[in-house]
Amino acid sequence: xxxxxxxxxxxxxxxxxxxxxxxxxxxxxxxxxxxxxxxxxxxxxxxxxxxxxxxxxxxxxxxxxxxxxxxxxxxxxxxxxxxxxxxxxxxxxxxxxxxxxxxxxxxxxxxxxxxxxxxxxxxxxxxxxxxxxxxxxxxxxxxxxxxxxxxxxxxxxxxxxxxxxxxxxxxxxxxxxxxxxxxxxxxxxxxxxxxxxxxxxxxxxxxxxxxxxxxxxxxxxxxxxxxxxxxxxxxxxxxxxxxxxxxxxxxxxxxxxxxxxxxxxxxxxxxxxxxxxxxxxxxxxxxxxxxxxxxxxxxxxxxxxxxxxxxxxxxxxxxxxxxxxxxxxxxxxxxxxxxxxxxxxxxxxxxxxxxxxxxxxxxxxxxxxxxxxxxxxxxxxxxxxxxxxxxxxxxxxxxxxxxxxxx
Amino acid sequence: xxxxxxxxxxxxxxxxxxxxxxxxxxxxxxxxxxxxxxxxxxxxxxxxxxxxxxxxxxxxxxxxxxxxxxxxxxxxxxxxxxxxx
Numbered sequence: 001x002x003x004x005x006x007x008x009x010x011x012x013x014x015x016x017x018x019x020x021x022x023x024x025x026x027x028x029x030x031x032x033x034x035x036x037x038x039x040x041x042x043x044x045x046x047x048x049x050x051x052x053x054x055x056x057x058x059x060x061x062x063x064x065x066x067x068x069x070x071x072x073x074x075x076x077x078x079x080x081x082x083x084x085x086x087x088x089x090x091x092x093x094x095x096x097x098x099x100x101x102x103x104x105x106x107x108x109x110x111x112x113x114x115x116x117x118x119x120x121x122x123x124x125x126x127x128x129x130x131x132x133x134x135x136x137x138x139x140x141x142x143x144x145x146x147x148x149x150x151x152x153x154x155x156x157x158x159x160x161x162x163x164x165x166x167x168x169x170x171x172x173x174x175x176x177x178x179x180x181x182x183x184x185x186x187x188x189x190x191x192x193x194x195x196x197x198x199x200x201x202x203x204x205x206x207x208x209x210x211x212x213x214x215x216x217x218x219x220x221x222x223x224x225x226x227x228x229x230x231x232x233x234x235x236x237x238x239x240x241x242x243x244x245x246x247x248x249x250x251x252x253x254x255x256x257x258x259x260x261x262x263x264x265x266x267x268x269x270x271x272x273x274x275x276x277x278x279x280x281x282x283x284x285x286x287x288x289x290x291x292x293x294x295x296x297x298x299x300x301x302x303x304x305x306x307x308x309x310x311x312x313x314x315x316x317x318x319x320x321x322x323x324x325x326x327x328x329x330x331x332x333x334x335x336x337x338x339x340x341x342x343x344x345x346x347x348x349x350x351x352x353x354x355x356x357x358x359x360x361x362x363x364x365x366x367x368x369x370x371x372x373x374x375x376x377x378x379x380x381x382x383x384x385x386x387x388x389x390x391x392x393x394x395x396x397x398x399x400x401x402x403x404x405x406x407x
Numbered sequence: 408x409x410x411x412x413x414x415x416x417x418x419x420x421x422x423x424x425x426x427x428x429x430x431x432x433x434x435x436x437x438x439x440x441x442x443x444x445x446x447x448x449x450x451x452x453x454x455x456x457x458x459x460x461x462x463x464x465x466x467x468x469x470x471x472x473x474x475x476x477x478x479x480x481x482x483x484x485x486x487x488x489x490x491x492x
Binding site: 063064065068123125127128129130131132 | 424425426445447448449451453454457463
């Protein structure tokens with residue numbers, strides 16, 4: 001007998017806002033969070049475009065020992081998790097007495113690593129890195145720090161799966177609870193936002209160079225898209241068994257009903273229509289629903305010519321008859337990479353709770369593939385009972401999650 | 408740098424970086440107990456001394472440092488040695 005898995009807490013720290021309320025308003029308004037970082041131009045970047053994410057001030061909130069180990073992305077994750085735990089009604093005294101786990105997506109901590117190596121090269125002395133460097137530098141910086149700060153006693157590890165990391169973190173958490181291995185898990189995804197993190201990505205000419213018009217640069221599915229805009233922050237999604245949520249009187253925000261995943265088995269950076277279709281169909285099969293039951297798809301679409309073209313074909317192949325509403329919130333956020341799979345669950349759940357579909361801004365003219373989709377370019381009032389969120393990453397890792405409204 | 412300036416600078420980073428209440432910094436008080444130092448904190452103390460005074464503390468030096476006054480005297484001596492080197 002499988003457990004039902006529900007979402008009881010959400011938290012967000014992104015270029016659209018520093019909490020759920022701000023982010024909901026930005027989504028509804030179709031507001032872009034993209035701007036320019038001139039430091040990247042000085043570093044030789046092709047594109048200085050980036051999501052503009054504010055660093056939280058943690059002095060006075062966390063003690064020194066906790067703060068020194070936090071990387072930039074772990075700071076974001078701490079803020080998102082604080083918000084999620086508050087609205088999930090998980091206080092510290094309850095957490096300490098129960099087995100709460102953490103599964104977070106993260107796939108780099110480039111700034112911490114780079115700065116540490118620079119210090120060693122200059123000072124020729126590893127002690128001068130300080131005590132926090134190692135805890136900031138490892139990919140598991142978020143889970144190792146947050147499990148300590150929040151005194152978590154359940155499952156505890158990081159999922160590194162490129163731009164599908166956050167989605168797989170939620171998917172794995174869903175499976176663990178469904179199969180009865182855990183009752184409560186803090187899931188999510190985090191992404192650093194700095195020039196150290198994105199140089200190699202910029203070097204592939206993957207980024208938009210529409211620098212004279214940042215708010216219009218991210219244009220998923222639009223015919224004139226010229227690349228993605230890197231972004232970041234953190235998103236937390238607290239999930240637990242339905243029984244556990246009912247027992248402790250937690251707010252039940254939505255139910256996770258399907259998780260599909262696949263590997264392309266093809267090119268390291270090119271998308272695969274076949275791989276994506278397999279992920280979509282697996283998620284539908286797991287949820288036990290037909291394609292027609294999906295009201296809204298939050299697409300992975302990052303605004304790259306090849307990636308969006310492939311995803312449009314995959315969505316059309318599976319949902320061509322029912323034509324659900326589709327938008328990519330990356331049109332506003334840019335590509336939140338390791339965080340995106342989790343943040344897009346937060347964004348879409350906010351839409352579900354508030355009965356609207358956020359726009360795919362800057363979608364002006366379709367290409368051959370996106371013309372076949374029902375892409376929402378203006379904020380649309382809509383009751384969403386079931387949505388699907390796609391996340392795809394380098395190496396051909398694909399993840400699709402299906403979330404249902406609790407009635 | 409005078410001894411007073413050294414003491415002032417040490418007290419400033421203990422308050423700012425190590426978040427010690429200023430009124431707990433008393434020359435005769437025990438440094439380790441007041442700062443609640445663990446092995447990780449010692450590493451950070453080495454870093455902050457190096458960045459403020461330009462010399463590297465070695466672990467053995469801490470053996471004879473018990474009070475804040477011991478700490479002031481030690482830093483003062485090392486700064487003076489560096490100036491005459």
